[in-house]
Amino acid sequence: MSNLDEMGKKVRKLQLRAAVAKTRLRGLAEDLPRKWREIEEVAEETSAVFAELDGAKRELAAMKKLR
Numbered sequence: 001m002s003n004l005d006e007m008g009k010k011v012r013k014l015q016l017r018a019a020v021a022k023t024r025l026r027g028l029a030e031d032l033p034r035k036w037r038e039i040e041e042v043a044e045e046t047s048a049v050f051a052e053l054d055g056a057k058r059e060l061a062a063m064k065k066l067r
Contacts, residue, residue, distance in 0.1 A: 004067065007060045014053040021046040 001009075025046045028035055 004060075004063050007056065007063055011053070011056045011060050014049065014056050018046075018049045018053050021049045 021042075025042050028038055028042050032039075
């Protein structure tokens with residue numbers, strides 16, 4: 001498997017993790033004000049996943065450009 005294929009696979013996995021994190025955050029928001037203490041932790045986790053996804057997408061785009 002090439003580096004490009006591996007990076008594509010990583011991006012797809014991160015996209016799934018990001019979708020799950022977004023859904024979890026949205027669900028938590030619907031439970032307000034009851035679960036307000038969890039918001040910061042879930043928001044930080046969601047932000048970290050999206051930051052990692054953004055970096056992987058940029059790396060994949062750069063790899064495709066060099067191809």
